[in-house]
Amino acid sequence: MENNTPDINTDVSGESQVCRIFPEKINIDPFIMVIFGGSGDLSRRKLLPTLFHLCHDQNLPDDFAIIGFASSARSDAEYRALVKKALEEFSADPVQSECWERFSRKLFYVSGGFEDDSSYRRLSARLQELAGKPPKQVIYYMAVPPHFLPSIMERLRYCDFCRTAADKRLVIEKPFGRDRASAAELNRLISHAFEEDQIYRIDHYLGKETVQNILFFRFANSIFEPLWNRRYIDHVQITVAETLGIENRGRFYEEAGVVRDIVQNHMMQLLALVAMEPPTGFESDYIRDEKVKVYRTIRSMDEEYIRKFTVAGQYGAGRINGHAVPAYREEKDTSPQSTTPTFFAGKFYIDNWRWAGIPFYLRTGKRLKKRITEISIHFRQPPLRLFGTTCELRDRNILVLGVQPAEEITLHIGVKHPGVGNQLFPVDMVFNYERDIHDHVHFPLAYERLLLDCMKGDHTLFARQDGIEAMWSVVDPVIEQWENTPVEDFPNYSAGTWGPAAADDLMHNEGRRWRTW
């Protein structure tokens, strides 16, 4: 990460310490962003509202342009109308404003197939027109299904403007391949047109404020780091629970399944942030080096291990927040006999000095009871039970890093319950972002932070190719075994529950239990 820590003015006067954070000054060079799939779902829901928001907050330079590139025939004016409609639906900022006038003048459209050379000639001409002097940097944003990437990379490689642009960058959305081999092949194609330092692989979890805070919390506070190891920690749980189903993404999800969709990327990133060693510095490669070391030390899983210590699930019909929802197999574009998993639970070991023998339990699923993403660090019991077994803390000391929806850090401790008896009583020490940071702090959306970082050239919150491949190496054996083993009991959990019973058994068999809410 470049040194973009905000200035902190600390004045220690008497007993209270005044700490003011000055807003960071953001300098972004003039740019043209070409959005491949500029009228698709991701563009309408996330990218265009985020760009509009950045413009609204005056975080973009005066000189920028956005080119939507997609197959439907449209004029610039029609594209502007489409974007306006998308903003009205998905943007938190008011669209009827002077800002919309300013933003809409920056929107352009090129129509054409991604596999058609003439489209690229039109795109090239548009880029030359808008380039200016000196030429702006060009950001190619891939908001397209992965099967288009090989043809796009091939053509970008030959596109004149690619070679002559002052600076060009590529932003690419997950999934990065379907397994390690295809991720390596995809990278080979990309690397014909772009160098590694021009590539920004987005995992939107890294843009979440609470996820970024994991490193700050671990390495800015001296009291936790000495405890952050096998001597004091019993186990770690990471949960990414969703109430959402697969929305309208049946076709994608049937191909992907839960491990490719969430475990290989978002969960591996969370695991690495909790488990990694302190980086030598806060520069992007130091941080990414440490993450890769974690993936490489995750114990590889053989057939028997996968059978014993991973659990697959698929949801049946049920109720979420009082509403009936259909089974996965009844969703649009899924097969009535589908064996695609929508739930994963599993135990991982990180075979290094810090974590040897400490289990990391990961659990994620669609249509679970609540939407919760959190990491909980479960500390060991004290060495002696001084207060007898009757008043032992049921939930020992747990440090909970809440990612969403509660953006907070909680430490569960035990205190003496007031009274004549010797009763332990569980209480929580809680830091909550919204409640405890009073400066009306702005919580940037994940995409806001990531787009700005890409424009600034900061790679810290983006995945690196060796990391991607190492993450695939962790999950490939699970995917392969699950795909090759006939599934007999799907659906094995009802929507609106915490997943299959086997996931609870996984913990009970080891004398532990999942956190519940």
Ligand code: BG6
């Ligand atoms: C995406 C997955 O990467 O992350 C989706 O493709 C999932 O299936 C989403 O719903 C979850 O993101 P968030 O930010 O809502 O936790």
